[in-house]
Amino acid sequence: MKFYRREGQHILVDRRVLSRIVRYAELSKSDAVLEVGCGTGNLTSYLLKSSGVVYGIEKDRRFVDLLKKKFSHEISENRFVLIEGDALRVEWPEFNKFVSNIPYNISSELTFRLLEHKFDLAVVMYQKEFAERLVAREGSKSYGRLSVMVKAFCRAEILEIVRPSAFRPRPKVESAIVRLYPEPEIAVRDVEKLDLLLRAAFSSRRKKFGKVLRSLGVDCDVEGYEDERPENIPPEVYARLSECL
Numbered sequence: 754m755k756f757y758r759r760e761g762q763h764i765l766v767d768r769r770v771l772s773r774i775v776r777y778a779e780l781s782k783s784d785a786v787l788e789v790g791c792g793t794g795n796l797t798s799y800l801l802k803s804s805g806v807v808y809g810i811e812k813d814r815r816f817v818d819l820l821k822k823k824f825s826h827e828i829s830e831n832r833f834v835l836i837e838g839d840a841l842r843v844e845w846p847e848f849n850k851f852v853s854n855i856p857y858n859i860s861s862e863l864t865f866r867l868l869e870h871k872f873d874l875a876v877v878m879y880q881k882e883f884a885e886r887l888v889a890r891e892g893s894k895s896y897g898r899l900s901v902m903v904k905a906f907c908r909a910e911i912l913e914i915v916r917p918s919a920f921r922p923r924p925k926v927e928s929a930i931v932r933l934y935p936e937p938e939i940a941v942r943d944v945e946k947l948d949l950l951l952r953a954a955f956s957s958r959r960k961k962f963g964k965v966l967r968s969l970g971v972d973c974d975v976e977g978y979e980d981e982r983p984e985n986i987p988p989e990v991y992a993r994l995s996e997c998l
């Protein structure tokens with residue numbers, strides 16, 4: 754079968770990594786797992802062994818046909834529910850754990866879609882650089898709008914870096930397994946205002962923070978960060994100052 758890189762079709766074949774993903778997700782038979790991008794079902798097999806029900810969303814018709822054959826027994830028992838379509842468009846079923854080796858080209862949109870839902874735990878394979886942006890704090894070169902926005906919804910940790918040799922075909926980039934807990938790290942009253950502030954700040958990283966705020970008409974105590982660059986402003990300060998917008 755031909756795999757399309759543009760669809761992020763890199764199949765995880767390293768069994769040790771697959772087992773660890775399941776362990777990180779702390780699965781039990783009472784769990785309902787959502788997996789986006791089931792591909793050839795390698796991860797799906799592991800998820801089915803350890804959870805009560807798996808909901809899979811897959812866009813590629815060829816994989817959907819393959820999955821229907823491979824898991825016909827589990828489908829007949831309603832232990833595997835396969836949804837054919839684009840995970841950014843189809844309605845998501847109710848689940849309490851999200852475990853996926855996702856297509857990297859939709860990482861950001863998919864993560865924010867996930868964060869709109871109620872869940873207990875998520876274990877997600879991302880491109881390494883994206884994972885670093887998710888967990889970054891002020892002062893780090895990976896710190897940006899995504900790092901702060903995500904903290905308004907959850908706490909993220911990188912569990913391990915995964916080499917290209919764990920996949921077929923091999924991606925050109927390294928990957929990282931990230932665990933997300935739905936526990937906000939910063940208190941935000943209005944996420945849209947925070948987003949507005951972050952877009953203004955990180956569209957001009959060389960600008961001093963005081964100037965960014967004045968350009969938005971914010972008249973607030975900037976807590977001594979007037980002359981700092983946006984990448985040095987802590988997430989908590991962005992959250993507080995977004996209330997002045």
Ligand SMILES: C[S@@+](CC[C@H](N)C(=O)[O-])C[C@H]1O[C@@H](n2cnc3c(N)ncnc32)[C@H](O)[C@@H]1O
Nearest residue numbers: 763764765790791792796812813839840854856
């Ligand atoms: C990185 S592969 C993961 C395959 C498999 N889960 C594994 O771990 O080996 C990504 C999968 O997502 C599918 N995919 C790509 N874009 C998608 C989308 N928008 N919605 C649902 N599935 C998508 C691809 O067809 C591919 O099967």
